[in-house]
Amino acid sequence: MTASALALALILTAPLFGALAAMLMGRRGPAIALATIIATAAGTLILLVIIATEGAVHLAIGGWEAPLGIQLRADGLAGGFIATTALVMGAILAVAAKPFAGGKTERRSAYTFWPLALLLWGALNAIFLSGDLFNLYVGLELLTLVAVALVGIEGKRETLAAALRYMMFALMGSLLYLLGAALLYAAHGTLDIALLAERVGSAPGDIVAAAAITGGLAAKTALFPFHAWLPPAHSGAPAPASAMLSGLVPKASFYILLRFWFEAAPDLAGSGVLMLLGGLGAFAMVYGSLLALHQDRLKLIIAYSTVAQLGYLFFIFPLAGGESAAQPWAAGAWSGAIFHALSHAMAKASMFLCAGLIIEAIGHDRLPGMKGIVRALPMTVFAFALAAITLMGLPPSGGFTAKYLMMTASFAAGQPFWALMLILAGLLAAAYLYRPLALAFALPDEDAPAPKAVSRARQFAPLALALAAILLGILSAAPFAFIQIGRPGAAVEGLE
Amino acid sequence: MVLSASLLYGLCGAALIGLGLYGFVVHRRLIRRVLAFNVIGSGIFLLFGAAAYRDPVAGSDPVPQAMIITGIVVALSATALALALIVAHARLARSDALPEDDRSGDPDEGRP
Amino acid sequence: MTALLPVLILATSLIPAVATFFIAQENAGWRNALNLGGALIKLGLILYMLIAVAGGTLYEARLEFVPGLYLLLRVDALSLLFVTLSAVLWLLTTIYAIAYFGPKPNLSRFFGFFSLCVFATTGIALSGTLVTFFIFYELLTLSTWPLVVHKQDDKSIIAGRSYLFYALPASGALLVAIIWLESATGPIEFARAADLRLLDDTSLRIIFALFVAGLGVKAALVPLHGWLPSAMAAPAPVSALLHAVAVVKAGAFGFVRIIYDVFGIALVAELRVGLPLAMLASVTIIFGSLRALQQTEIKKRLAYSTVSQVSYIVLGAALAGPYAVIGGLAHLVHQGLMKITLFFCAGIFDERAGIRRIDQLNGVGARMPFTSVCFSLGALGMIGLPPLAGFVSKIYIGIGGIQSGAPWVIGVLAASTLLNAAYFLPMLYRIWFGEAQDDSRPGERPFGIIVPAVITGLASIAVGLFAGWDLSPLAWATLIVERDYLP
The missing domain is CATH 1.20.58 (Methane Monooxygenase Hydroxylase; Chain G, domain 1)
Known part of the structure; x- marks a missing residue:
């Protein structure tokens, strides 16, 4: 062996x-x-x-x-x-x-x-290692079923409803995906990504297949307008489950989208489709952020933030997909989106874990109850703040590297709209994350019950994740070079 | 054009998918939606099976059949989980629909 | 060695910052030793570097991120001017803060973020590329917030929110400007003029406007100044930091970098963007002074005075003539010394005698002689009484104005001088000649709280009196201009 x-x-x-x-x-x-x-x-x-x-x-x-x-x-x-x-x-x-x-x-x-x-x-690991669309389907189904079960794990009425809502979207998504895969197989006799790359584009049904696959995966990635299931599901689950659901699970379907559009069917993407995906992403970003601003529970804020943050993963399509793939800026845009996906995974998981520890300390996650929590949980609040820095895309975090790469690409591509959306996204993220942070730093009310103690060792885990997201920015040279290994299409030239 | 076996299967599959989609979108009751999901699934498997028989010379292609079996197992487990969740939810909520779709206790039931 | 020294200088602030967070509140000795030690080592390193740079050595350190994105630390004469100022004032402010706070709670958090601020400021001063500048600039924004809300009461929280409300959109503007430029020209290093001509005039003008918006918040240009007066809710050492050591200075310093090292004087003249900026700065100078006149609280009046005074630096930079920029750069140091003196004293008045409003100052000169003398020195310097520091900067900016064909600058300076006198002299009159309301003698103790004020007060006289000396700020500013900006 x-x-x-x-x-x-x-x-x-x-x-x-x-x-x-x-x-x-x-x-x-x-x-x-x-x-x-x-x-x-x-x-x-x-x-x-x-x-x-x-x-x-x-x-x-x-x-x-x-x-x-x-x-x-x-x-x-x-x-x-x-x-x-x-x-x-x-x-x-x-x-x-x-x-x-x-x-x-x-x-x-x-x-x-x-x-x-x-x-x-x-x-998740099965999905990341799969090289053909059917294995990806099996992995994705396993992932979805487990995720649904995790949402409903506490067996409360609201969480069961959230799990069922998730399930309905997910079932539809997997059927669409399977339909697309069946159509592709009917036309080309293979679902291996490398083999498909040589054949896709020749059959008239390919566009339908691609649309079905993309629609199905978008539903699982909670792209607007398929996002409705996400906030109640992610905020209803117990915090460690939320951290997996928000940080990792949507990344898997996004990963399959990447494999499909950039490797299996790179020539299929017309500019209209790409603009549509990017536009939906932009919409999700604004919509999710505005809703996050209106929530009064910490976990709901974080969950709506996921809707917004997943939205701008989709900027990768107009910036690096289709004809742009051959352009010098594509490598930057592509790597930027990957950096965003990775740093968001760490930061969002860290944030949900922080929320879980705060809930353990005060018994709930309503915002006013968080007042002055920094005194009882300094490390947790610090971790939350670091994760917030990544989500806002402020330097020197991995989120900033992502934003910088994508913004540079969007100016170079002559599509500054995406860059302005990224700036807007950062500002909105700052706005909705400011409220919990400011409350955490305020003086506690005098009649507030004393929070329960949480051990330092457990507070360390979210802090380590948040630090990792920051380090991804400071030490970005090695990860950047690493994710380029085996990347199809244009090399890394043109960024200088 | 002669109606070949594979085309017939394909058309049947497409019809099932259409029917199932209609059911999935229209119904509020969760069990019916799960049934609709299974109808769509069957349609897709039929389509897949039709694809396996593209080349009459070489006979049928084994790969789609393997995939169909896998797909059926996946659909089965999804159905099982969905049903279990529906039952658990119905016990607590006394309803077999999602809260936002649930109009059974609503006096306005039946109005547009 | 040339790569190591800038990194070491950054580390002298970063290491105390990080370590301080982990020091328990009770361990005041360790905490103070760490912060003072860091500040002293830093001063030593800077002194070494000052001599080396005057002799022509160049220091550079580089950290690669992704392609096209890297940190570059580069020490030139201009960065040394700023870094020296912030390092000296950091040491004094630390001494002052230790004495000011005494045994108050949450001090580890305070000193941690305080050192982090200084780390960010040092980074800004040493940065050699636009992106490096931006990264440290953002870090400064983030590390200042916990200081502004240090008291944690509602007023501080509101002040902190107002600060972020101005600062974060500004950094967005700055980032757009930087990336827009760099997407056309590649990474922009201050030392290597990039060919901005790859962009058309309109784009360049918009980019310049974005830079002004991005830097204008920290430099408190009207109408982006609103956060500064409300940030007065923070404790006195934080005010000193905001007004003299770090924040507003970072904005003003950024203007100098953008005009001289990114666009270049020639391009600024060609795009005709220098004059509008100079006019904006002039409006700020007059407006800030007028608003200062209306204030009844000492710290608020000083805050608006800062709004006005920092724009001298921007004005000097925007006029883009050799004398004007020498005046502006010298004022960077002069204003820092004078304003920190004033804030130290205002803090002592407040902390030791409970004096916050101007009408409480009556007769305080006899009760708190040291503080009052220092306050008066700072105020007279601000007014620009010859031969004090403020006078030197104003003369240079005025001459620069004439050189650059903008003689109206003299009018602005004259009006501002009159207004400065109008809001400082009544304070001095009350201090020395007002009828004392009570004759208790609040102790001007401990030494830690009064000595820094005395030192900066004396220094602010010295930089004016000995402006002709080879190592004065004025001489150093002249060196910068002669070496880097004269054709």
Whole structure:
């Protein structure tokens, strides 16, 4: 077994076996999660080293080549997402160890959380490593079902309704995606991305297939106008689950969109489609931000912020897709969107974890209750502020690097509209994140009940995530070079 | 043009998809929407199966059939989860529709 | 070594900043030692570098981010002027703040963010590219906010909100301007004139206007000055920081960089954008003085005085003539020394005697002699009494105005001088000749609170009296202009 096969096997199977073990041994959830983290992190590290030194990795499972066999492939993009996921999952599981510790209480959620969380991780890794549209479908379905179950894990009426609403959007999305895949297969006889790239565009139905796939994935990424399910689902789940749902899950469907439009069907994209996607993203950004401004609960603010932040991931399409892909600025726009996806994953997960700790301390997440919380939870509020800096796109965070790259590309492309939208997005983010932060820094009311203590060790996890998002900006040279490995299309020229 | 077997399957699949979509969009009751989801799913699988039979010389292509089976398993588990959630929700909410669609307790029921 | 020194200078502020956050409130000794130590080491390094740069050495350090985005620290004569000023005033303000706060709560947080502010200011001074400048500029905005809201009462929170309300859109404007420029020309380094002619005149004018909007907030140009007076809710050391060490100075410094190192005098003249900026600065000078006259609170009056005085620097830069810019740069230092003296004293009046309004100043000269003398020195310098510091800057800016074909500047300066006299002299009259309301003698103690005021007060006289000396701010400003900006 080669090192790369070992790494891929660890990354793929460790979370799945972990999930199985956690299901069988419900009381040992945290311990199993720790073992899974160690195994997956080891695999991830090996993979990163291999990608960085030898380039993209391909593996045909059992020696069966495409189109018959299942292809695994890990390029820089996949490596970046896998590593970020490992980091984020590690922090989330560390914080979740206490509220979901088995044994002490006979709550059902304590037993179901661990298998679900690990399964979610496995599904994410499967998606990031898949090289054909059908495997992506299976991974995406697994991910969605687990995510829906996580939303409803507490079994309360509102969360069940949120889970069902999510489920309805997700079912529709997966059917659309499957329909698109079926049409593509009917026309080209393969769903392997690399093989499709050579064939797509020839058949008349391709545009319909692409529209179906894009629509389905957009529903799962909560792109406007398919966003309605997201805020109640993400804010209703327990905080560690919210962190996964908001930080990681939508990134998977976005990742498939990237694979599809930039690798499987790069020539299919007309400027109209690209503008539409970008425009919907811009709309989502404004709409989500304005709604976030009007929320009075911390988790709802963060959830609406996700709608907004996912919106501007879609600026990648007008700036780097279609005919722009051959232009010198495309590399910048593409990398900017990836940077945004990665730093948002870390920052948003950190924010939800902070919200969870605040809820533990004061018992709810209504904004007025947060007044003066900085005294009781200084590290948490600091982590929240750092994550906010990333989401606002202020230097020197990863969010700023993303914004800088995308803005430069949009001016170079002669489409300054997107740049102005990015500035607006940053200002709106500052506006809606300002309220919780200002309250946290204010003096507490004198009659307010004293917050419960939260241990420093647990406060450290969200802080580490927020710091990682900042470091992604300060040390952006290496990640930037890394995600370019194996990137199809134009090289990195033209940014100077 | 002769109505070949694969074209027939394809048309049937398309018809099922259309029917299912209609049901999914129109109905508020969650169980019906899940049923509609299954109807659409069947339509897509039929379409997929038709695609497998494109080339009469080589016989049918095994890959789509494998995919259909996988897809059916996925659809089955999705249905199971959806039904479980619906039941749990209905027990608490005394309704088999989402709150925003739920007009059963509303005196304005039936008005446009 | 040439790459190491700028990084070390940044580290002397950053390390105390980060470390201070982790020091428990009770460990005042460690905290003070760390901050004072950092400030002293920094001054030493800067002194070493001053000598080296005067001799012609160049310092550069670079950190790559993504392609086209990198940090560049570069020490030239102009950056040293600013960094020296902020380092000296940082040391004095730290001493003052330790004495001012005494055993008050939340001091680790205060000193942490305070050092972080100075770190950001140092970064601004040393930055060698527009993007580097922007990054530190933003960091300054962020690290100032916790200081403005330090008291955590409603008034401070409102002041903090107003600050962000002005500062964040401004940074958006700044970022658009920078990226618009760079998307046409590639990364812009201050030392290497980029060919802005790749953009057409209209775009360049819009970009310039965006720069003015972006920097105008921190430099408190009318009508972007609103945050500054309300930020007076913060404790006195923060006011000193905002008005003298860091924030408004960063804005004014940015104007000098943009006009001289990004656009260049020739292009500014060609686009005819210098004159409108000079007029805006003049309006600010007059407006700030008029508003200062209307104030009844000491700190508010001083705040509007800052609005007015900082625009001297912008005016000097906008006139784009050698004398004017020498005057403007010298005023960067002069105003800092004078204004910090005034704020130190206002803080002592408030903290030790509860004096906040101007009518409470009656007869305080006899009760608090040291503070009153220092306050008077600062005020007289501000008015521009020859041969004090304010006079020197005004003369140079005036001559510059004539050189640049804008003789009306003399009128602005004269009017401003009269207005300065009109709002400072009544204060001095009350201090020295007013009828004392009570004759208690509030102690001007500890030494830490009074010594910095005395030092800056004396320094503000010295920079005027010895303006002809080789190492005076004026001489250094002349060196900058001769070396870098004269054709």
